[in-house]
Amino acid sequence: MSSSTDCIAKTGVVQSIDGQKVFVKVISVSACASCHAKGACTASDTSERIIEAELEPGTSLKPGQIVSVQADVKAGNAALFYGYILPFLLVFVVLIIAVLLTSEVVAGLVSLGVLLPYYAVLYLLRDRMGKRFKFSIQA
Template sequence: MKALISHTIFKSYAVMSLHLSNENTFVHSGTISKIAGDSVMVSLEQNVHCESCRAKASCGISESNTKEIEILNTTDTFKINETVTVELKKTLGLKAVFWAYVFPFILMFATLILASNFLKEWLAGIVSLIILIPYYLTLYLMKNALKSVFKISIIKT
């Protein structure tokens, strides 16, 4: 889920400027590495534009040479090693950051405040950390529902 935000490299400058002009999406190019049913695994290439991007600190794509992302695809047919473009709406990226980082922090902090009224300080700290286990377990169990909410588009280039 952390690697849901992405950027782009395209074969031609005209195509690149077309996709970069849209400020509502993150775009990144990649190569199809695996196809299984309705699921397509795309290896994202490191992007030369990551250095100038304002979202690179939260993106995670700029940290290494390649990342893999799984995309649900029911419309197009793709071949392995085919070059594609991956798009993610910025609003979905913000939702992903909220559910992965912000809400767990709020949950942990609220649990700490509430538990410190009834328990010793060290025990309240442990309870506030343990509350994250069922939260992330719930997110893991809901991963199929989250995949449909955090829809990533894949486009042939």
């Protein structure tokens, strides 16, 4: 991930280090959260995430240090696909097929119910997916 055009980067603070794993706290702020009128508006949104990254050999980090966490754009696109696009397509296709075979109420329930096994399979494959979605750290 050498050039900035092929990676996604976020700045965060090292929370802890466990062997070769580094846990970095990244605070995501929506555009309106930094707006001057955020006190009068209820749309401001701030979220805090802990990202697990691998510590590269020869890298020296300590808790409290500010670092840049980077991920490959292809990995980000794959996460978008598995997290949003594929489930949407799955619900849509199942809804169309179920409407042709049953009533609308049953079709709606079946199409939403198909998400339970989908996300269960994603959860069971989390270790395998974790190998695909790697984060690196730039001090």
